[in-house]
Amino acid sequence: MRLRAVSLAALLAATAPALAFAQAPAVAVASAPSVAQAQDLQAAPVADLVAEVDIPWSRFTLDNGLTVLVHEDRKAPVVAVSIWYNVGSKDEPAGSTGFAHLFEHLMFGGSENAPGSYLGRMRALGPTNLNGTTWFDRTNYFQTVPTPALEQTLFLESDRMGYLLGEVGQDVLDLQRGVVQNEKRQRDNQPYGLFSYTQQDTLFPVGHPYRHSAIGSMADLDAASLETVRNWFRDNYGPNNAVLVLSGDIDEATARTLTERYFGPIARGPVNEPAQADVPTLDAPVEITLHDRVANTRITRNWAVPGMLSEDAVPLAVGASVLGGLASSRLDNELVRGDETAVSVQAGMQAYHRVGIFQVSANVKAGEDAEAVGARLDAIMADLIQNGPTEEEVARVATRYVAGTLQSLEQVNGKASTLAEGQLYAGDPDYYKRELEAYASVTPAQVRDAMQRWLTRPVASITIAPGEREAYVEAASAPPGATPVPAQEIQRVERMAMPEIGEVPDIDFPAVERARLSNGMEVVYVQVDTVPVTRVAVEFDAGYAADRADRLGAHSLMLDLLDEATTTRGPTDLAEAQERLGANINVGASMDRSTATLSSPSANLAPSLTLLADVIRNPAFSEAEVERVRQQRLSAIANERTNPNAIALRALPPLLYGPDSPYGRGFTGTGDEATVRALTAADLRGEHAAWIRPDNATVFVVSDRPLAEVQAELNRALGDWSAPSAARGEKRFAATVPAAQPRIVLIDRPQSPQSLILGGQILPLSGTDDTLTLNAANSILGADFLSRINADLRETKGWSYGVRGNVNLVEHQVPYLINAPVQANRTADSVAALIAQYERFLEAEGVTAAERDRAVAGNTRSLAGQYETSAQVMNALMTNALFDRPDDYAETVASRTRALTPAEMDAAARAAIDPDRFVWVVVGDASVVRPQFEALGMTVEVQPIP
Incomplete structure (x- = not known):
């Protein structure tokens, strides 16, 4: 999602x-x-860096089988709620591919005791890191919320675990199928976007759990009846098939009380035994050439290898980093910096639960012989496989990995995910420590031996060359007049009342200090000791x-x-x-x-x-x-x-x-x-x-x-750095921006399954102006998941995976930008729908009282999680300096936001945003798109790719 x-x-x-x-x-x-x-x-x-990494935890299991992990971290008044279901795309049987991903979407559509959008309800709680993802081995949902919002979050999360299906009707299923199709189009529309399908089809035989993509088959989704889809949920999403992690401003005793209250009454479900999967070996080397509208030929080498729990997983990952993962990798040194026959290289080990994929790639420099580059790449690999890396190379990989882990665990959500992954896959929340220790102790001989075991087997060599893309199989739709298969009526179960949200205190931004270096350079400093x-x-x-x-x-x-x-x-x-x-x-x-x-x-x-x-x-x-x-x-x-x-x-x-x-x-x-x-x-x-x-x-x-x-x-x-004698650079901005020339510019990109719409205008504002009221209004109009434009094009019409309109702050003349990737056959309709939404909001249907309350609650409560990490604090310091804000700006936001009225929000939006001044750029297949605009009487001008 x-x-x-x-x-x-x-x-x-x-x-x-x-x-x-x-x-x-x-x-x-x-x-x-x-x-x-x-x-x-x-x-x-x-070893000193490894010793710095520690996530204390406690664990208990409810009577219904739900495993709960608790990590106490009082650095900020927030709690990360992360729930991982032990089901992913590898567990889907033939004919049901894509069901795990589909349910990731369906579970955001509301539940029996909290109907309507899950995201809509959560927005008022002020979450950060709110999302869900699906992968081969799991489906997870996560959010970080202010501590006073934890009880309502647990109610909502438990309601979609135990009381979901009454809200999953045929209309909801049909809409979300359309959204998933547009998500697939959006990914497929990118350069090299079809490679992964060929990679999986080649490495894994028919029937192998990892052969199909997590997004699944559109044909399977279209063919699925409502009852079939509901049964998939009943079989896989019970509490005994999940791990819940609470990380942050909470202790074990509180966690026990709250999880028993909200999750305890949910009945056990069937036990899902994750699909077993061997590591297949190709019978012989495979060579495949694909074509795509790309600028550079990409050559790849691919093997199926063992998964994350294998003793070879870390040695293979280290070997991949030495080969093409580090900035100093051998492929970088030889192909990019050395003979300069490639413009970029990459090697990586994607470790899944049961298997992994070892992939090496090089983007060939224009004018170079791809076969010769491939031969050179193979020779560099062969040398590493034969002789192994040096001690120094292995040490650099280990240091890089440990340092990255150290930084990734600053957020409570990062720690929650780390604990959940270890519990789900290895039965051990401390599994990350085993990985860190493996990186710190791995030897060149272990790396060499692992590469010899797995990378001397037959290879899948897949090349993507510039040219006309192979025929694209468009997502199918149910045939006209098709009658949905009736589903059983859901017997709803009455629950306790939804808990109220406690008072969320205003934030206390850390103290800002200033100093100067001996050459006069200003230093703006904040101390944060979380990591x-x-x-x-x-x-x-x-x-x-x-x-x-x-x-x-x-x-x-x-x-x-x-x-x-x-x-x-x-x-x-x-x-x-x-x-x-x-x-x-x-x-x-x-x-x-x-x-x-x-x-x-x-x-x-x-x-x-x-x-x-x-x-x-x-x-x-x-x-x-x-x-x-x-x-x-x-x-x-x-x-x-x-x-x-x-x-x-x-x-x-x-x-x-x-x-x-x-x-x-x-x-x-x-x-x-x-x-x-x-x-x-x-x-x-x-x-x-x-x-x-x-x-x-x-x-x-x-x-x-x-x-x-x-x-x-x-x-x-x-401190001893002095300025050169040359004049310092100067930027010159005109006092006024040229008058807008509203139009629709179409840029032809043939064979695009989706069109990218980018529209905008210049606002009568600069970044140093006060935009708080305008941004609050625009969260309702364009910026939030629940915004008017996203609710229309995604959640109502199903034409897009998601659209946004944002006030994009820069120091001087501020632009308003609308980004809308839409299915190709609805391009002109989408532009017309966007214009209509802006006109209705700005001319007649402004901010409602309910929308104002939701925006104000979300914008104030979310402050608790916006400065949790050193990176977030750093961003705030730099933003305040750029836009000439005081050091305590963050501390003033809540009170100013709570004072907003719908009338003030409407006035701010209407004074700034004018759809009559919008300029639209549409990137898509002109043969498909242009007739649509002509049919609607909308004039377009076609321009070449800039």
Whole structure:
């Protein structure tokens, strides 16, 4: 169900590589590296990091068989409620594929004692992390709620476990089948989107539990009667087939009382024995070539291997990381950085309960011989399989894995999922410790032996080459006039009354401290000691908007090169140094800011800061590195032109802002081919000198270490950094935005089973304006799952997997963007429906009292979980700085929101949003889409892919 609000940041993250842009004279930069920057980087032993990871728990079982795990964590007044059902797509018999995923959707549709949308009721409770997922081995549902909302959450969660089917009627089933079909279309519509079907069909024989995808067969879903679907639920979703984890502001005694009250009366169900599955071996090597509308040929190597509980699972995962998972992997070093015949590589071990898939892939550089690249890839693999990795490679993989685990467990929901997975698959909530210890102790010989056992068997070589996509099998629908098979009447059972929600206290945002480094750079700091991790962000006033109109992509290309190589470390050295430290350094941009971020175990903070300083202060910009990254950027631009989201994000900004505005460039930030081809190393040095400099920067820190200690380390790494003599970059925004020219622009993307609609307008607002009232109103109109537009296109019409309209805050002129992927044959109808919804809301049917109360309750109560982690606190610090908000901004939100009235919300929406000014970009198959607009009398203009 993974549906969330589509912000500009999310849209960009889904489609772009490293981002940002600028203007600057081509001048030489830079000083020689300091002694501190060139010193050896000493990391803490991985065993010390493993010792930091611990999730204390208690466990009990109700009389009906429900297993309950409790983890007490009082850092925030929230509780994660995570329930895992021991049933997934591997357990579906022939003719019933997709039922587990279908029920993931049906269980959000309401239950007998809480009819209507589950999400609608939960919205008022103020949850974070609210969702559900289906996979081969399980179905899970989770939400993190304020502590006073826990009882009502448990009532609702137990009601859909024990009292669901009275709300699952034929109309609900038909609607959700349509939503699932659109979810499938949305996934299939992506470049390389059909690969996984061929991979599973090839690796697993007919009848094997892992052969079919979790989303299932549309034909099976269409053929299923209501009673058949209900019986699937009766057989698999009983309390004895589930694990419930409560993690956070709760203790075992309270958990016992509440789970007995709400789950105890639910009767046991049949026992589901998870499907057994062997690890199949192909009779002989298989070679398959598929075609898709992609920019690069992708070659893959695939094997079925043992699952997560096998002793070989960790050695195989380590081998995959050494081969193509680490930034310093052998395939990266040989194919991407070495002979430069591939633009990207990847290797990974997907470990399921019973089996796994070991997959290796390489995206071949345009103009290279795919067969030759494949042969080179095979030779690199053969050497690793024959001789195994080095001790040092294995140690770097282990450190990276343990450091990542340490950070992932900061959220109570992350800890709940970790405990649930261990209990469900291994019968041991501490299974994660066994995995960590296996990573910390695995030897090169174990990795070599595991790879020899499993990767010397026949391989499935699947290639996806550019070309016309193979015929797409559209999701079928029930034949006209088909009569549904009657189902038994559900005998409803009366339950206790739904509990009320307790008072949720206002949040107390952690204290913000400030300091300055010896060179004057400001440090904004918050201490958070939930995990021994430090996060640092060095933020520069640049971003996409810094790009010149005649040099699009220059700034982002410069940023891409920062973490590639420095004057003291080559690309491999830089990657290996991060891996040894368990540190992550990333350089990227938003529309308004360019940022170098670091996350590191605090035990390795000093050497990690040395590395971060080297990246931002001493980029190499060697001719060889510039040319290699240039080719990767050209490949990225070509790939964007095959991706519906990226196509729309490139096309819409110039239509909204005009080409001369700093915001009137493609939101992906990758720029244009001509600029990228022409840029020189001197140009990029000048770009760096203009923007990446101490007098244009602010340092943000969230750490468990005290400010004095962090400040001392920052001074050591950055305090002697001085600004270059070149002029600092300047962004120039016009006082006004060009008048809107409303229109519908159609971009032809043949063979698209779905159309991507991206619409928007420029609001009469800047990011520094107060948008709280407008955002509250828009949560009802466009931003929430229950918004008017999503309720219409997804929950009523079933034409989309989900649509969103968002106020996308930027520093200056703020855009309003509507993102709507819809089934191809309903494209024009969907645009018309969206316009109608906006007009009705803004002209006549504004915010109702019930909608206001739901939005106010959800927006205030959710604050309790919005600053649970160091990453969330860091984001708040940077957001407050960008939009000129006070440090205590978060603490003012609740009282201001509670004071809102429907009239104020209506006024804010009507003053800002004007559907008569919307510009629409539609990316889809013109032969299917254009006649629809013509039939509705809507004029469209066709433009090429930008």
